[in-house]
Amino acid sequence: MSEIVEGRSPGRARLIVxxxxxxxxxxxVLAAPARTEGAVRVAAAIALVAVVFAVPVVRVASRDGRWRWGIPVQAAAAYAGVLAFGTSPGILGFAAGSLLLAGAWPVAAAVVGSAAVLGGADVTITCLLTGLVVYGLVRLADRADDTAAARLPVTLAAVARERLRIAAELNRGLGDGLREISEGSRRALERPEAIADVLDVARRSLNEARAAAADFRSMSLAPEASAARALLESAGVRAEVRTSHGEPLGPAGALLAMALREAVTDVVRVGTARTCVIETSEADGFVRLRVVNDGVRTAELGEEGLEDAARRVRAAGGAFATGLGEDGRFAVEASVKAGERPVSLPDRAAYRLSVGLLAAVLAGFAVKGLLQVPWGPEWPVAAALLVLIGAVQLFWTSTGRPRAWAPYLAVLSFAPVPLLGKAWLGVAGFLVGTLLVGLPRRVAVPLVAAVMAAVGAGAWALRLGPAAVTNYVISTLVTGLVVYGLVRLARLVRDLRAAGEELARAATVQERLRAARDLHDLLGHSLAAILLKCELARRLADVDPKRARAELEEVVAMAERAGKDLETATGGEAGLSLDGEARSARSVLTAAGVEVEMDLAHGEVPDGTSAVLGTVLREAVTNVLRHSAATRCVIATAQEEGVVRLVVENDGLDPAAPRTAPGSGIGNLTTRLASAGGTLSARADGKGGFRVEAVVGQSRPGEGAG
Incomplete structure (x- = not known):
C-alpha cells in the first residue's frame, strides 16, 4: 500500500500495459521470419509491427486526443503487414482495440470482420480477443490515473464537508450562546440583575465547548496517547506507545481515552514504575487498549482507582480487566466495540471490467481450443475441462486468493495433454497468470520459466516443429501476462481508491482534532474569561457600579472576540496575536486577584509565530486560573536571532499535591508548536511554581526545554 499512497501506481499501471x-x-515479431523470406522483407514486417504496437503505447503514455491521428497509420501498417508480408491477420486486433478506445465501435467490428475474411475462424477469435484486451488494459490504466488524481480533491471535499458539519454543530449551540451573552451583557449595563442570566448562559456555553472538544477528540486516541506519554516521562517513567487500530473511533475513542487517562494516572500515583507500555489493536470489530507497567502493585488492589473506567466500559458492552501477569507486570486491559465507520466501498467498476474481459478471453480461448479437437469422445472431455478451468480462474479472480488454486490449475494444465495433444498446450498460460498474480516475484519468475519449459517439452514430445514449439512457449507467456495485467490493474485501481478513502478519512479526523484544539485553546479560554468577568461584575454591582459596568462592557467585547474564535474553530482564519493575548491575560489575571509581572521584549514577529504563541499564552493563563492558587504570574517574551521565546510562570502549585493526568491543552499546544517548528516545556519546579516555556524558530536541539 505504501507505493500506492506515494502515487507510483499510475506509472506501474502503464508499465503493466x-x-x-x-x-x-x-x-x-518472432513469427516474421517464418512468414516471409529475405532479410529486407523480414525487417519491413517487423517495422510494420512496431508501428502497429506504437499507437496504443502512445495512447497509454498520453491521454490527449492527438493519438487518434495515428489510428489510420496503424490500420494501414497492420493491413500492409498482412497483405504484403504474410503477417497473421490477428494483428488487426491492435487496430480494432484502438478504434474501440476512440469510440468507433462499428469500424472496429468491420476490422474484425475483415480478419475473418483474411484468416478464418481461429484468426478472427485472436483478432477479437486482442482488440478487447488492448481496450480493457488501456481503460484500466486510465482508471488508475483518474483514481490517483482524484485523491486530493476527494480529501479536500471531505475536509470541507467536515467543516460545514462542525460549523452547523457549533453554531446551533455555542453561536447562539455567544449572542445571548453579548445581548444579555448589554441589558445588564442598564439592569444589573440581568447579570445572573448572563452567568448561566456563560456556564452552559463553556460546558458545551468542553463537551464538543471532547467529542471531537474522541475520534482519535492520538491526543490522549501524547498526553499520557508526556505525563509518564515527566514522572520519570519510560513510555512506549504502539498503536495498530483504525480511526476514527467515535464513542469507542472517548471510552478508551478515559480508560487510558485513568490507567496512566494510576501508574504515576503508585509511583514505583520505571517503564510503561501502551498498546492498541483491533480485531473482530473491537478496539483493545492495554497499559502494562513494571511498578510494584499487589493483585488485591485490582481495579482500585480505576472503578469509574471499568464501570463505563462495561456499561457500553465492553470488557475491562486488571491484574498481574506472569512476568510480574501490572496490566490494565479494556476493549470496546469499534462501531460503524462510514467509508465508501472501493470502486467495483474496475473489477467488473477486468472480470468481464477475462471471461471473454477464457471463452475465446475455449473456442479456439475446441476448434483444434476432432469431434469424438475427446471433445466433450475437452469442453468440460475448459469450463472447469474457466470457473476456477474466475473464482480466484473474484475471491482474490489465487495461490491456493495454483496446484489445481497445474494438474488441469498438463494432465490432459496425452489425451488431447497440442490443443491443450495453451492452457498453461492461465497457470502462468495465476503464478504471477498470486506469488512473490522471486518465486513466480522461476516457476513461470519452468511452466514455459514444460510447454516447450510437451510440444517437442508431440513432434511439433521448432516454429510451433516457439509459438506455444511464447503464447503461454502472453496469455499469462494478459491474465496478470487484467487482474493486477483492477487491484491497483481498487487499492488506489481505498487509499484515497483512507486519506480522506484521516483528513476528517485531523479536521476534528483541529476543531477540538481551537475549541479548547481559543473558545474555552474566552468563555472562561467571560465567566470570570461576569462573576466579578455581579459582585461589584452593589459596591462599585461604575467598575461593574466597565467589566460588563469588556464582556461584550470579549463575546465578540469569542465569536471570531468560533469562526476559527469552524475553519476560519485565526485572528490571535501575542500582543493582544498579553493584554487580555493581564486583564483577566488581575480581575482574578493575581499579581502580574510582564516583560515583553519580542519585538516584531511573523503573524504565524504571533498567533501560535498567543495560543500558548491563552492556555497557560487558563491553567493558572483553573488549576492553581496562584498569587503571582510572570509573563516574559524575548527574541534573539529569529528565535522567539515565551515564558509563563506562576506560584500556585502545591508541591505536596499528587500528580494528575494533564488535560488536552498541553498535547494540543505541543502539536501546534511542532507544526510551527517550535518546542514546548511545561513542568513544576518542585517549589510550588509551574513554568511553561515555548520556543519558535531555528532553535538548537533541546533549546527551550527549560
Whole structure:
C-alpha cells in the first residue's frame, strides 16, 4: 500500500500495459521470419509491427486526443503487414482495440470482420480477443490515473464537508450562546440583575465547548496517547506507545481515552514504575487498549482507582480487566466495540471490467481450443475441462486468493495433454497468470520459466516443429501476462481508491482534532474569561457600579472576540496575536486577584509565530486560573536571532499535591508548536511554581526545554 499512497501506481499501471502489449507484439515479431523470406522483407514486417504496437503505447503514455491521428497509420501498417508480408491477420486486433478506445465501435467490428475474411475462424477469435484486451488494459490504466488524481480533491471535499458539519454543530449551540451573552451583557449595563442570566448562559456555553472538544477528540486516541506519554516521562517513567487500530473511533475513542487517562494516572500515583507500555489493536470489530507497567502493585488492589473506567466500559458492552501477569507486570486491559465507520466501498467498476474481459478471453480461448479437437469422445472431455478451468480462474479472480488454486490449475494444465495433444498446450498460460498474480516475484519468475519449459517439452514430445514449439512457449507467456495485467490493474485501481478513502478519512479526523484544539485553546479560554468577568461584575454591582459596568462592557467585547474564535474553530482564519493575548491575560489575571509581572521584549514577529504563541499564552493563563492558587504570574517574551521565546510562570502549585493526568491543552499546544517548528516545556519546579516555556524558530536541539 505504501507505493500506492506515494502515487507510483499510475506509472506501474502503464508499465503493466506496456509489458502486455509488448508481449503481443513480440509474437508477431518472432513469427516474421517464418512468414516471409529475405532479410529486407523480414525487417519491413517487423517495422510494420512496431508501428502497429506504437499507437496504443502512445495512447497509454498520453491521454490527449492527438493519438487518434495515428489510428489510420496503424490500420494501414497492420493491413500492409498482412497483405504484403504474410503477417497473421490477428494483428488487426491492435487496430480494432484502438478504434474501440476512440469510440468507433462499428469500424472496429468491420476490422474484425475483415480478419475473418483474411484468416478464418481461429484468426478472427485472436483478432477479437486482442482488440478487447488492448481496450480493457488501456481503460484500466486510465482508471488508475483518474483514481490517483482524484485523491486530493476527494480529501479536500471531505475536509470541507467536515467543516460545514462542525460549523452547523457549533453554531446551533455555542453561536447562539455567544449572542445571548453579548445581548444579555448589554441589558445588564442598564439592569444589573440581568447579570445572573448572563452567568448561566456563560456556564452552559463553556460546558458545551468542553463537551464538543471532547467529542471531537474522541475520534482519535492520538491526543490522549501524547498526553499520557508526556505525563509518564515527566514522572520519570519510560513510555512506549504502539498503536495498530483504525480511526476514527467515535464513542469507542472517548471510552478508551478515559480508560487510558485513568490507567496512566494510576501508574504515576503508585509511583514505583520505571517503564510503561501502551498498546492498541483491533480485531473482530473491537478496539483493545492495554497499559502494562513494571511498578510494584499487589493483585488485591485490582481495579482500585480505576472503578469509574471499568464501570463505563462495561456499561457500553465492553470488557475491562486488571491484574498481574506472569512476568510480574501490572496490566490494565479494556476493549470496546469499534462501531460503524462510514467509508465508501472501493470502486467495483474496475473489477467488473477486468472480470468481464477475462471471461471473454477464457471463452475465446475455449473456442479456439475446441476448434483444434476432432469431434469424438475427446471433445466433450475437452469442453468440460475448459469450463472447469474457466470457473476456477474466475473464482480466484473474484475471491482474490489465487495461490491456493495454483496446484489445481497445474494438474488441469498438463494432465490432459496425452489425451488431447497440442490443443491443450495453451492452457498453461492461465497457470502462468495465476503464478504471477498470486506469488512473490522471486518465486513466480522461476516457476513461470519452468511452466514455459514444460510447454516447450510437451510440444517437442508431440513432434511439433521448432516454429510451433516457439509459438506455444511464447503464447503461454502472453496469455499469462494478459491474465496478470487484467487482474493486477483492477487491484491497483481498487487499492488506489481505498487509499484515497483512507486519506480522506484521516483528513476528517485531523479536521476534528483541529476543531477540538481551537475549541479548547481559543473558545474555552474566552468563555472562561467571560465567566470570570461576569462573576466579578455581579459582585461589584452593589459596591462599585461604575467598575461593574466597565467589566460588563469588556464582556461584550470579549463575546465578540469569542465569536471570531468560533469562526476559527469552524475553519476560519485565526485572528490571535501575542500582543493582544498579553493584554487580555493581564486583564483577566488581575480581575482574578493575581499579581502580574510582564516583560515583553519580542519585538516584531511573523503573524504565524504571533498567533501560535498567543495560543500558548491563552492556555497557560487558563491553567493558572483553573488549576492553581496562584498569587503571582510572570509573563516574559524575548527574541534573539529569529528565535522567539515565551515564558509563563506562576506560584500556585502545591508541591505536596499528587500528580494528575494533564488535560488536552498541553498535547494540543505541543502539536501546534511542532507544526510551527517550535518546542514546548511545561513542568513544576518542585517549589510550588509551574513554568511553561515555548520556543519558535531555528532553535538548537533541546533549546527551550527549560
Amino acid at each position: 506496456g509489458a502486455v502489449l509488448a508481449s503481443f507484439a513480440g509474437v508477431y
